Amino acid sequence: MNEGLVVVVRSIIGFFTLLIFARVLGRQQISQLTFFDYVLGITIGSIAASLSVDLSSRAWPHWVGLLTWTAAVFLLQLVSIKWRQAFNYLVSEPTVVIMNGQIMEDALSSIRYTTSDLLGQLRDKGIFDLNQIGFAVVETNGKVSVLLKPEFLPVTPRDMNIDPQANSLSTELIYDGVIIESNLEKAKVDRLWLDSELNRLNLRPSEVFLATVDGDKKLYVDSYRDRIV
């Protein structure tokens, strides 16, 4: 038996299977339970590692294990979208722990969240004065979300009666020296315009690491020649 070859083949199977399954599960945080996510990650990783190198058992049962755990997570995601009550029963709901500046001690103890945990999370958000807080909510993943009292919120252009310019997303035009032709059309610019802009900067496309343009046709260019002053 060529053990090296078998490990390579099984590793490729494990790697691409995990890649496909992770893609299927998407970007949603798996269950919003940090500890559960942690355990889930270890379990799935352990199964994938066994699939890869545990030659004393067939690859098939390990692969089925991976599929089962992924299917369970997928099911939980579906339940969370379609059936809110069941999801809250399985995973619990966010809990308000500060209301109108008052700490809700009963709510804190019901989720077994200590005051020092709460204060630590608030300090992490740059809040050192509890008088500034209007509401604080402990999310299902243990993180704290805070709504400050109106007088402590940062000033916005609207508060100053300023009408700011609309902003837009940037589009990549050049990456790693290569012009992305399809993005020229998306950004409503053409090659002539790009060449003229680069000529102004004495650059050729092959000398540019990254060039992006925004909705106002403002070009950002980063060349390979970096000058740090």
Add this chain to the structure above:
Amino acid sequence: MKKAKWYLIPIIVLALFIAVMQGLYFYFTPQPVRENFPRQIETLKKDILASHWETASGDLNKLEQTWKKIIPGIQLHAEKDAIDNIKINLGRLNGSVKAKDQGNALSELGEINEHWNNLTN
């Protein structure tokens, strides 16, 4: 069509993986070789029962050669222990045939047959 292609690629890849894990590669081993192994076990069993030790020794050699041809096709989906077990059985069978020990030889052959059935089912 483009979207269908994106869904089709992972499905095909996963189907291929399942086929490999279920022994697809074993079927790349020529059919005569695959069928020879159990046939040669039977032939060897007859030789041992009839105490034709010289013939048995020759047939055992053929069985070992057939097993070497089968391993590459079976190694991707079978357990290492199952493959090693047959290898060990063949080694012990070799000793039993040389010692003209009918009892042990038949017992090893029986075990090889069982391991083979487990591998191919």
